[in-house]
Amino acid sequence: xxxxxxxxxxxxxxxxxxxxxxxxxxxxxxxxxxxxxxxxxxxxxxxxxxxxxxxxxxxxxxxxxxxxxxxxxxxxxxxxxxxxxxxxxxxxxxxxxxxxxxxxxxxxxxxxxxxxxxxxxxxxxxxxxxxxxxxxxxxxxxxxxxxxxxxxxxxxxxxxxxxxxxxxxxxxxxxxxxxxxxxxxxxxxxxxxxxxxxxxxxxxxxxxxxxxxxxxxxxxxxxxxxxxxxxxxxxxxxxxxxxxxxxxxxxxxxxxxxxxxxxxxxxxxxxxxxxxxxxxxxxxxxxxxxxxxxxxxxxxxxxxxxxxxxxxxxxxxxxxxxxxxxxxxxx
Amino acid sequence: xxxxxxxxxxxxxxxxxxxxxxxxxxxxxxxxxxxxxxxxxxxxxxxxxxxxxxxxxxxxxxxxxxxxxxxxxxxxxxxxxxxxxxxxxxxxxxxxxxxxxxxxxxxxxxxxxxxxxxxxxxxxxxxxxxxxxxxxxxxxxxxxxxxxxxxxxxxxxxxxxxxxxxxxxxxxxxxxxxxxxxxxxxxxxxxxxxxxxxxxxxxxxxxxxxxxxxxxxxxxxxxxxxxxxxxxxxxxxxxxxxxxxxxxxxxxxxxxxxxxxxxxxxxxxxxxxxxxxxxxxxxxxxxxx
Ligand code: SF4
Numbered sequence: 001x002x003x004x005x006x007x008x009x010x011x012x013x014x015x016x017x018x019x020x021x022x023x024x025x026x027x028x029x030x031x032x033x034x035x036x037x038x039x040x041x042x043x044x045x046x047x048x049x050x051x052x053x054x055x056x057x058x059x060x061x062x063x064x065x066x067x068x069x070x071x072x073x074x075x076x077x078x079x080x081x082x083x084x085x086x087x088x089x090x091x092x093x094x095x096x097x098x099x100x101x102x103x104x105x106x107x108x109x110x111x112x113x114x115x116x117x118x119x120x121x122x123x124x125x126x127x128x129x130x131x132x133x134x135x136x137x138x139x140x141x142x143x144x145x146x147x148x149x150x151x152x153x154x155x156x157x158x159x160x161x162x163x164x165x166x167x168x169x170x171x172x173x174x175x176x177x178x179x180x181x182x183x184x185x186x187x188x189x190x191x192x193x194x195x196x197x198x199x200x201x202x203x204x205x206x207x208x209x210x211x212x213x214x215x216x217x218x219x220x221x222x223x224x225x226x227x228x229x230x231x232x233x234x235x236x237x238x239x240x241x242x243x244x245x246x247x248x249x250x251x252x253x254x255x256x257x258x259x260x261x262x263x264x265x266x267x268x269x270x271x272x273x274x275x276x277x278x279x280x281x282x283x284x285x286x287x288x289x290x291x292x293x294x295x296x297x298x299x300x301x302x303x304x305x306x307x308x309x310x311x312x313x314x315x316x317x318x319x320x321x322x323x324x325x326x327x328x329x330x331x
Numbered sequence: 332x333x334x335x336x337x338x339x340x341x342x343x344x345x346x347x348x349x350x351x352x353x354x355x356x357x358x359x360x361x362x363x364x365x366x367x368x369x370x371x372x373x374x375x376x377x378x379x380x381x382x383x384x385x386x387x388x389x390x391x392x393x394x395x396x397x398x399x400x401x402x403x404x405x406x407x408x409x410x411x412x413x414x415x416x417x418x419x420x421x422x423x424x425x426x427x428x429x430x431x432x433x434x435x436x437x438x439x440x441x442x443x444x445x446x447x448x449x450x451x452x453x454x455x456x457x458x459x460x461x462x463x464x465x466x467x468x469x470x471x472x473x474x475x476x477x478x479x480x481x482x483x484x485x486x487x488x489x490x491x492x493x494x495x496x497x498x499x500x501x502x503x504x505x506x507x508x509x510x511x512x513x514x515x516x517x518x519x520x521x522x523x524x525x526x527x528x529x530x531x532x533x534x535x536x537x538x539x540x541x542x543x544x545x546x547x548x549x550x551x552x553x554x555x556x557x558x559x560x561x562x563x564x565x566x567x568x569x570x571x572x573x574x575x576x577x578x579x580x581x582x583x584x585x586x587x588x589x590x591x592x593x594x595x596x597x598x599x600x601x602x603x604x605x606x607x608x609x610x611x612x613x614x615x616x617x618x619x620x
Contacts, residue, residue: 110487170596
């Protein structure tokens with residue numbers, strides 16, 4: 001049998017090849033083997049590669065996309081219930097947020113000029129591909145809804161586009177949860193059950209905030225109620241997620257931005273529903289707080305995910321536990 | 332279910348080729364880094380930083396867009412079989428392992444790629460088409476092994492191609508060709524798996540009881556890998572995830588949750604506009620119902 005051991009006698013008859021068996025020759029002096037648990041990582045280096053996404057672009061997009069989608073839904077509801085000003089500000093706000101979204105998305109690409117390559121394929125396994133197509137359906141309708149409202153022309157077409165934008169907008173506001181969950185990033189992946197609701201709530205709060213900020217008091221009722229509902233859903237979803245994730249939820253629980261987001265959303269929603277019903281200034285302040293709260297939540301989720309990807313323990317330990325559990329079930 | 336992951340490989344046109352792979356037998360790796368060099372040379376992979384890390388002999392650190400083979404060095408105060416290390420009154424062993432893209436059976440990078448730039452070749456490998464990739468970077472956090480990266484200089488994703496350009500000529504990949512100890516073995520994947528089983532038994536019998544195969548099991552979370560390993564310690568010691576699962580395994584459930592949330596959002600908006608929830612006032616004109 002061939003060996004790889006260094007030989008003092010210099011004999012080289014036994015050639016080391018792929019059958020060489022390390023540690024097979026020689027005699028080890030007896031000594032104690034320290035019982036140490038295996039290292040958690042390779043020199044503390046992350047197992048995963050960090051997402052190359054820039055926070056202002058991608059977390060910004062999570063916020064703006066949510067604001068756009070939910071605002072379109074609010075706009076359609078306002079229009080159908082005879083609140084033209086709320087409808088108009090929501091439509092214009094949605095279009096502006098959509099513009100910002102597209103800017104963020106394209107700006108974050110390594111090759112922005114190849115943006116349209118996204119439209120080569122449709123892949124249900126890629127939330128980014130699905131999202132691109134949702135945006136492709138949503139964008140023109142949101143644009144048409146805002147343009148017809150501002151110009152006052154083709155009201156029938158505008159109404160149809162508004163309803164279309166509301167339906168696709170709900171997709172825009174929530175698919176981003178699948179977008180970040182469909183990764184190996186522990187905090188994002190494991191939170192896939194609650195994230196869609198967290199994002200829907202946060203989007204609703206933001207859209208309600210925009211309505212409070214820009215619509216007159218007598219039309220802002222739906223915005224106030226939507227903000228309250230959204231902020232409540234956002235907080236409940238975040239709390240549930242942080243509890244359920246256990247150790248992997250640590251970066252989320254630690255996130256100052258997420259706590260700030262919740263506080264701003266709740267404060268904004270409550271202020272909007274109380275003082276905001278009488279005072280225009282209070283309503284505007286509440287609206288601004290809601291928008292800021294939604295943005296903080298999105299940046300908080302984004303940052304917490306990056307943190308969970310960069311620390312190998314969030315990757316290794318849950319997998320080890322999973323393996324141990326599977327082994328225990330086998331025996 | 333909207334899609335069936337199990338079909339992803341079986342449906343691939345193979346042009347009569349068998350699936351190929353790497354078997355990296357780390358027990359005979361000598362840490363020469365010839366694979367790193369050969370890979371850089373053949374694939375024209377740019378420089379990835381010249382840093383002194385203090386991590387044993389490893390200054391390459393890990394796989395990335397600009398590192399497609401990475402030799403890990405691990406120093407441990409534990410015995411290697413029954414070898415006498417001869418470094419005084421302590422045990423010592425030096426583990427080395429050349430890491431590479433796993434060319435997963437269920438490859439998350441490929442699944443999430445929104446442009447179709449990442450594709451499955453006729454050899455069963457996973458390759459980036461540089462001229463299609465628009466640099467969205469989605470594949471980077473999708474990969475459960477931290478392999479693929481986005482190259483700063485070109486803005487597009489890059490990783491090991493298993494030397495896609497050498498295979499048609501009947502050549503093996505540059506790293507396997509250059510490996511002086513045959514630690515990196517290239518070939519027909521089924522054959523490599525059999526060889527690995529035999530090798531594992533041999534190494535264990537020789538006293539390396541901690542030896543194990545990594546990535547050879549077609550029933551693991553990524554459906555088995557095209558590049559698999561014989562390791563002498565736990566995977567995480569080498570910087571490998573102990574139980575990687577392709578993220579798209581949960582995607583059907585993710586989409587269901589998104590669907591429910593989207594409908595709930597619309598219902599919430601409707602309730603806010605038409606209902607009497609919350610503070611329930613105003614909306615003076617034209618309230619329907
Ligand atoms: S190891 Fe990562 S980059 Fe390689 S095929 Fe698997 S998912 Fe893709």
